[in-house]
Amino acid sequence: MGGTIRRAAGRARTRTVSLVGFGLLAIVGAYGLTFGGPSLLLVLEAAVPTTIGVGLVWYGLRSHDDESGTERATIVTVTSCSCGALGALFCLSSISLLSLRMGFSGGLAQPAINALSVGLGFGAVLGHVYVEFSTHSRENERLSRAVDASMDGIAVVVDGRHVYVNEAYASLYGYRDEATLEGRQWWTVYTNESRRRIEREVVPALSDRSYWRGTLTGTRTDGTTFPQSVTVSALADGYVVVVRDVTDQRDREQRIQVLNRVLRHNLRNAFTVIRGHANLIGDRNPELEQRHITPIRAEIDDLLTTADKARGVERTLDRHGDAELIDASEAVRRVTDRARAAYPDARIVSRIENPGRGSTMLSIEDVVVDALDELVDNAIEHNTANASSSDIDVATDGDGRDDTAATPTVEITAHTVDTESQSRLEFTVADDGPGIPATERRAILEGHETALDHGSGLGLWLVNWIVRSTGGELSFAESDEGGTTVRLSFPDVTDTKREPTSVPTQ
Structure with a gap:
């Protein structure tokens, strides 16, 4: 129930702009009924305030009921009413001073209504523009904070040069200050082989399908190198480079490959020797054959079956990319x-x-x-x-x-x-x-x-x-x-x- 009340209150706040528009239309109607006159003249006098009033009503009705729509409606309403009041006061004061200087008196209602309506319309536009700019500014600020806080290195490259790098990107290559990399050619942080690969693979891929993903070798300021996973995505006037140090991952893969080789070959050879000796013992002693050698053979078969299944698992998972x-x-x-x-x-x-x-x-x-x-x-x-x-x-x-x-x-x-x-x-x-x-x-x-x-x-x-x-x-x-x-x-x-x-x- 509390959520329903909050939503209803939000809808009421988003409709305040429409209420301003209805108020302006009511003023125009009261003016026509009070002063009357030829129909054509009334149409001409009411054209501007009526148009602005209808526009305000439409703007208020199309506003969203969420938090951003409520904020937008509040700001637009305040700026519209403020500008409208200032416009009307300025018009009335100007006409009053002019009448004192020129020595004439005339109607103030129609100029005041026009000034009020123009002020309301100008204020609504001003409030809307302010909200849009502030919203985009907050979004850009949140995005910038997220990029800066990212554990992955992120850089924006235009015309082959860094125009923005986050702290993680700079630290990957041994730089303490991100500004040191800005303005430098982005491929200068890679080895010669990786540079040739960038020219041979990365640049054509960006032209063909607007992205590239692979592994390159980066160079730190102290001359050491490290493998990195790189994703490059094309922008309208450049591209975004996302890098991640995969040294630990590559070392882990190498350890697994070595252990896998040992398990596959060395243990299989050892089991062959064990089976041979067990068979010799079983041939010489039938009692040992039944009590001990047969269980040994069964365990060896189970272990070899597990090794074969491990190879099958590896082949199956490797084939997943081509499924x-x-x-x-x-x-x-x-x-x-x-x-x-x-x-x-x-x-x-x-x-x-x-x-x-x-x-x-x-x-x-x-x-x-x-x-x-x-x-x-x-x-x-x-x-x-x-x-x-x-x-x-x-x-x-x-x-x-x-x-x-x-x-x-x-x-x-x-x-x-x-x-x-x-x-x-x-x-x-x-x-x-x-x-x-x-x-x-x-x-x-x-x-x-x-x-x-x-x-x-x-x-x-x-x-x-x-x-x-x-x-x-x-x-x-x-x-x-x-x-x-x-x-x-x-x-x-x-x-x-x-x-x-x-x-x-x-």
């Missing part, structure tokens, strides 16, 4: 066909949306197929029924339901969720297994692992990375009948509305 759009139905079909071929003893059910006539199926990046494949693999391989499901003939009824309770079951669904603002494409992978541990789900959703909350592998992390990199959301839910439902929700890249009709496909 293609496919229909959601095609994504479900790919996942279903692969799962049925890889796990013939499991029951795979898929449900996809059947769009209305004339509509097209929602699209998604094909890299999401890898996430769905991983969820299906995880659901089947960790299902306790999987161990006893071999040699079982799966029978399904008309609804696609399996009559064999021991068979692992996975259902893959794709459908849309329509809201007032947008449509979202949702995939769900539901299973009847033991479920995903709460600690593992919590680690994935929170984005980091702890000593207590951690995952048992890379599968769910791969799913999480793919979903987040494609702008989606990941969630988990437990079924009352057992098992887990994993939901992947993505924004509709086609933004196409349709009537959702779910039909099963086999």
